Amino acid sequence: MSKLGKYTRRTFMVGAAAIAGGVAFGVYRAKTPFENPLGRDLPIGSATFNPWVLVDATAVTLVLPHADLGQGVHSLQAALIAEELDIEIDQVQTTFGAPDKAYYNGGISGEMVPFMPTDDSRTAEFARSFAGGAIKAFMPMMMTGGSSTVPDSYLKLRQAGAMARETLKAAASAQTGVPVSNITTKNGAVHLPDGEIIPYTALAKRAAELDPVQDVSLRPSSQWRLLGKPMKRTDIVAKSTGTQEYGIDVKAKDMVYATVRVNPAKGSGANSFDDTTAKSMRGVLRVLKIKNGAAVVADNTWRAIQAVNAIEFDWKPSTYPAEQADHWAAVEASFVEDKLNGTPRDVGAVDQAQGTEVIAEYRSPYVAHAPLEPLSATILVKEDRVDIWTGHQIQLAVEEKIAAITGHDVSNVHLHNMFIGGSFGHRLEFLNIEQAAEIGNAMRGTPVKLTYSREEDFAQDFPRHITMGRGRGRVDQGRVVALDLELAAPSVMASQMGRMGINMPMPDAMLHSGAWENPYHNLENLRIRSYKADALAPVSSWRSVGAAPNGFAFDSLLDELIHAAGADPLEERIRLMGHDTSVKVLEAVGEMSNWGAPLGPNKGRGVAFVLSFGVPVAEVVEVTNTSKGIKIDKVWVACDVGQVLDPVNFENLVQGGVVYGLGHAINSEITYSGGHADQRNFWDAEGMRIAQCPEIFVKGLENASKIRGIGEPPVPPAAPALANAIFAATGQRIREMPFNKFIDFV
């Protein structure tokens, strides 16, 4: 039986305990004046109960399914509900909720269709709604990723709040005889005309007897109390006092501590290992053979790490090319017809275009995710159930992976999702989950906390895929007249889905995302093709996935063409752009940065534009060419997500995206020698530190027709804007990341 079946309208499971006598509200039917009927959230007639709001005699609890990786969505989801529920954020309790298909992500699937994200036509919308339905039917995913939390939550959580409010009003009406139309709500209570105030909690029992009110309309943004204004994040005090509990901090009675070492040639096994020394070390309780290596269970994490370092392994060789040069050679060899992944854009006739030709080649390396919290998981396997405490982005799959290892029915496996100390895509993978299951299974009855050393985290990361871009184009009479970009990379989706047991033989949209969607409709000859290289080392989604490498190639090529044409980089992008919202973003960044104003000596500026995950983002980077190297002074960012729900957090996320994009562009890569990653800790791939961080100015526009998330889109334009700025300051064109292989940075 699906887990869904266990939920009834008036009992809602939190962890293992049924809370009775309360009332839970969900969205039975998504119907609002704003919604496109083709994009209806739930199948008509569906009786699925999707609980987000729970009211009982003691508290109002909001169940917020999206994992919080640091993007503040826990807080934002609460605000979406609280806005309509007429309650203050500090009056509610929040929880991640138990994994359930009812919390499928409706925001993730809408863009998996061959229509430009800027295309609002009926056909495109229909295809999106169809893709959404198909995904829900065949692969219901409760997941967080793809900058999808806001698109997924924006309507349905406000509806959940409004339905709860109206039902509580109906309950008050039933209890007092006052007509609903005379009842108002505020601060977590209903207010009656005679001044009487009844808290929601006092109405829980009565509300549970009613059929929830389903026909609700949502308030226009002009009436919002919370949304659109600076909000205090619900987690901000805990995260400023060391009291936020992350997965790595879980404590359980009689808990023991484990760490792992598996073959750095990812996925290959060990011929043998010698654990004689390790076993005799202080505090070591067990050395376990696990898939592809060993685990040490000890009475302290440090002792476990010391012991695993003392094990001598004889590793099997890697199944992918051992040396980095061979990875590049494989990608280089895939620009051939039978590896064509797609031609998502082919406008005009690039091959016939006339004018001066520009040819260039770009490369983006493997890069590690390396969130600051290393992988971890705490597990307790008992005969009849399994509990696991960890932070993960695909919650249901965690339980399935564990059940497959421990032999429990999946309904007896319980994930307690935790706050996450950064992810960037790292917690879409399952290696730590599977290992925790193996270790926990061997240690039945004892809670075990598995913690990766930072070195193991680097060694076992599935980094961003490597990408090559081959570009050519033509310029004529001061204008760009043709742009032809071919991209080649191993398929990140095939690699990632393969580890979830899903075969992905179809084209991988990530191999051209960030290039083909850029709405340069006035560029008369434009072609984007992508090629799927054979699988190499395993790879996974890294913040913005294909859009960072592809956007780097696309925008760098465009910049080279514009310079060859002798045009102004911003003016020419605006001229070529055939999409109003994107034009406004470019104009805004020009205005913010005072583009065109004279710069001081040795300074240069570059602009870049990449539309990814539906969000147009333009960035201007200003650098100084100093005697010690390039100094990144300032960055201006303009972007359009349709509606900015929390301006402070929005600014923080955009700034963070720029830092992530720039930091990795200048100094980070993963390379392979002997099948093992060469980079072992932050010394080798440190990203950006504060002294290198520029001032970053952010503007969020609200002209776009759809609401979008901002987690990923600021990343892709950062690298090309920096490369373009370095060119402007020095005349040196850098076509490969990391840039510090070619130029020094202060």
Added chain:
Amino acid sequence: MDITVNNQVHSIDVEGDMPLLWVLRDELGLTGTKYGCGVAACGACTVHVDGVAVRSCQTPVSDVQGAKITTIEGLGTPDALHAVQQAWVDLQVAQCGYCQSGQIMQATELLTNNAAPSDQEIDDWMNGNLCRCGTYPRIRAAVKAASTLMKDA
């Protein structure tokens, strides 16, 4: 051996070379201090030893016997925030927040010795503390806000 953490004396039975970080986290259950790299490259594990910010992952516990150790838990609490924590809350610095215990401990020592640090001094002092989420612009602003709060206090 005995160590003094947040004004409390703890008796522990560990190897002298066990890093203070793991004593705090696994022996004493003080998990506000974070593990990020173990090699003094990230600053997540920063604590104060006699008022000086140190990387607890590289500090053998035997070195801090008799010293006064302060962790993030000892700096302030949700109900009684230290001025630096107050500034971190006001400026909403944290994203994932995992680095912020270390950032706050590092910044607190700076402000103790230098009530009004310049931009350059902030960058120099904070450069060992990685934030993978990229909250640096807010960290700079929060250090300045904390400086004002502490002056007014």
